[in-house]
Amino acid sequence: MNREPRMANEHSAPMPQCSESGVSVRYETKVFSLWDRKAWAEVAHAYMYEISWIPERQCWRSFLCSVSKLG
Secondary structure (H helix, E strand, C coil): CCCCEEEEEEEEEEEEEECCCCCEEEEEEEEEEEEECCCCEEEEEEEEEEEEEECCCCEEEEEEEEEEECC
């Protein structure tokens, strides 16, 4: 299956609770339309990332939480 991205939409939402260190965490969802050679059509997939600040390293961390097929 050719997994070439065709388009991307983004959306992010802050999380209400903070981590033990007081750092706020948010989730970001990116939707990509990928070509599925078996279905001979473009299929949308949602990739959910957790974004958080790491104070010790003074940088942002992005972690892929899940991938799901839409529609």
